Amino acid sequence: MKKAEIKLTVELDDNNVPETIMWESTDSQNKEAMQVKAMLLSLWDHNYQQALRIDLWTKEMPVDEMKVFFHQTLMTLGDTFLRATGEKNIVEDLRDYCAHFAEKMEIKA
Template sequence: MKKTQIIVDVELDENHVPEKMTWHATDGGIDHQETKAAMISVWDDKEKEALRIDLWTKEMPMDDMKRFYHQIFISMANSYQRATSEDEVAGAIIEFAENFAHQAGIKSHK
């Protein structure tokens, strides 16, 4: 059986606030690439709940954070559709994402 790792290194300031983050995924061709935000979710099968780590650096611009969330919503819709084949629900998530983008001011109405 093959094993692989995804590593996120986080440098903290004196108040334990992330100042710098890099990630490394050998199988994905990522070698200590700098990032300003990361969200990691895992499923706890025993408790039937999602466990999450949400991190962002002090330097993460607000507009970039809004775009990050918008893209995560779209990605969630795509993953949900692939996992369940429920096109209608996936479409509702995309509709929510687009509404979010308009309300957050990162996408104008057409």
């Protein structure tokens, strides 16, 4: 069985606010840690039937980039949901909402 490891490193200031977020993967072609400004991690806990989440962003994450990040995340969640469930109709509704979100946030999609 093949294994891969994903490592996240978060440097915090004195108030526990992220200053830097680094990630690396043993499966990545890039063997060096990459710095990012935000991350959303969701995991499914089967035993408790609930999502576990870690949402972090650095002090340096601009609001306009956060809007784009959320828009792209919503769009890719729709793609993932379609692959996982085959539920085309609800994914079309989500994509319609994403277009509305982009318009309201003035994102050029």
